Amino acid sequence: MGRAPCCDKANVKKGPWSPEEDAKLKDYIEKYGTGGNWIALPQKIGIKRCGKSCRLRWLNYLRPNIKHGGFSEEEDNIICSLYISIGSRWSIIAAQLPGRTDNDIKNYWNTRLKKKLLGRRKQSHASRLSGSNQEPKDGSGMETLSNSAILNPVQEKMMQNLQLLNESSNPLLMQHVLPSSPQKIELCGPSTNRHQQLYSISNDMLVNQMNNSMNGINIPSSSPHIPESDGTKLPSMEFQQYLAFQAEIDEFLSNKGANSISLDQTQANEIECFKDMDGAKDMMTWWSNEFDANSASSNSWDSNGVVDHQQREIKY
């Protein structure tokens, strides 16, 4: 037996809203507010709509200062980086973009941003297969990576955004992003205040979380480095794959789709493979499991879940 419906569905109108319905709802809320009860609202106004439908219509369309379409580069970057860091928490993402609704952002991501990202990924993959994207090498046949190989521009951007969000002290964001359990916080080391705790968790755990979100790429289980006899450390194959995909996302975000390509049918079919990217739940599951384990991370690059900044220099 399912739960009781929130309204009498037989007497409720569905489908697109008429201008008359919009006007009634808008006028009433502007004059009297919602009265704290959406369910009762349609009867008061005299429209045959479900309360939930009224709420959605108001939030997504009728309330003041709503923006539709015309997403800026800045907004694209924020959406991408937040999606990578917290997954499909559209309401949280929307809260950071004034005038944008969660529904709008969700649609925008599903119909455009995701495809752009995939398009760039496919393009880069194809160019690698054709050998046109050779890795630069130094005289020893090894390339030295800067620190940004570990905390790359995407991650930096993510951290900047999170810091901004953090500074806004948005309680909703805090609730969703910052784990509440003290023991979880303890995993990231002692911090003196909530802001530091958030940043600490962001810096270490979100990077790992993001790493795990790299679709189709096996994230190194412990250390990405393979010690050589001469003492240098080489990245493992899977870590190289991971770095390559990160680079593609970096490129996408820095160029913001300037070179984006349209998808052919094959690519469209392969969008299926990208559905895992939607698996933010998986990311979040991984993340929470990570905390819930209440022990040293096996997925993190470092045994204590904290990136060792001394190990950032890697050689090919």
Add this chain to the structure above:
DNA sequence: AAAGGCGGCAACCGCAATCAT
């Protein structure tokens, strides 16, 4: 010009969280 395919988007649905009693 007509038909079918496709993409974008508004709206719906169902579940989970929260609130009220």
Add this chain to the structure above:
DNA sequence: AATGATTGCGGTTGCCGCCTT
């Protein structure tokens, strides 16, 4: 503490208009 009502959220659906053939 338990239960029902309400709200909030994310996933999904279906309509509509544009594009291609």
